[in-house]
Amino acid sequence: MICNKAWNKDWKPGPYPRTKEERIAAAKKYKMLPEDYEPYPEEEGYGDYPMFKKFHMESRHPFEAYDYPELKRNYGEPIPKQFPYSGQVHYTFEAAE
Numbered sequence: 001m002i003c004n005k006a007w008n009k010d011w012k013p014g015p016y017p018r019t020k021e022e023r024i025a026a027a028k029k030y031k032m033l034p035e036d037y038e039p040y041p042e043e044e045g046y047g048d049y050p051m052f053k054k055f056h057m058e059s060r061h062p063f064e065a066y067d068y069p070e071l072k073r074n075y076g077e078p079i080p081k082q083f084p085y086s087g088q089v090h091y092t093f094e095a096a097e
Contacts, residue, residue, distance in 0.1 A: 013047035
């Protein structure tokens with residue numbers, strides 16, 4: 001028997017952060033530094049999900065022990081909203097400017 005320990009609702013973005021405390025909590029939720037955290041604009045409707053800079057996935061360290069080495073990413077690492085459609089080659093995991 002397989003028992004799942006997490007639900008999709010656990011990974012759902014929260015409401016858009018309006019105060020400094022909410023931004024700090026959202027940054028912590030996504031394992032980012034508060035000064036690096038930047039959410040998508042509120043009118044786009046992505047809540048507190050972080051925005052990332054574009055870059056090529058091949059520029060990530062080739063010998064790091066990734067959980068998913070074929071994608072060069074780790075379990076639980078936030079991904080850009082376009083990741084499933086991008087071919088996994090155009091985004092960074094740093095906050096947007």
